[in-house]
Amino acid sequence: MYQIIAVISLGLAIFGVITPGFPATEFVLLCAWSSAKGSPKIHTFLHTNRLTGPVLYNWKHGKVISFNNKIISSISMLLCVVFLLYSELNEHLVILALFGICISFILVWSRPSRINIDEEL
Structure with missing residues (x-):
């Protein structure tokens, strides 16, 4: 499995x-x-x-998301927002998707960007 x-x-x-x-x-x-x-x-x-x-x-080692990955993720999310806003999807689906993107954005940027070396030692 x-x-x-x-x-x-x-x-x-x-x-x-x-x-x-x-x-x-x-x-x-x-x-x-x-x-x-x-x-x-x-x-x-x-x-x-x-x-x-x-x-x-x-x-x-600390649930770290690098700064570069945060930028790439944010750009990808922004592209999705643009596609969603110009799509002809049901309003409720667009709102639900935008809500999910907002939660993802917050979670990505709430993670540290570097491993704390003091915790490694």
Whole structure:
């Protein structure tokens, strides 16, 4: 079961990287968690990969989101807001999506941007 979750979440993370507004980081974290329990091969790949390794290291050591990742996430969220406002979706869906984006924005920017070295020692 953990292997299935790892593979699906990795696929969704890859999809999230190329699709504005679709989360990637959350799926990378889910993949790391599930692969730690069920797929050592995927787990090793995630932690040694140049794209996901630093993100996982930062998250493991203080739930840190780097400043660059915060900027990229914010730009992606802003693009989603623009698309939503110019879409012809139901008003209620747009409001619900905007609410979710606002919560995500607050959560991303509430996390520290650097690992506190004093806590590491």
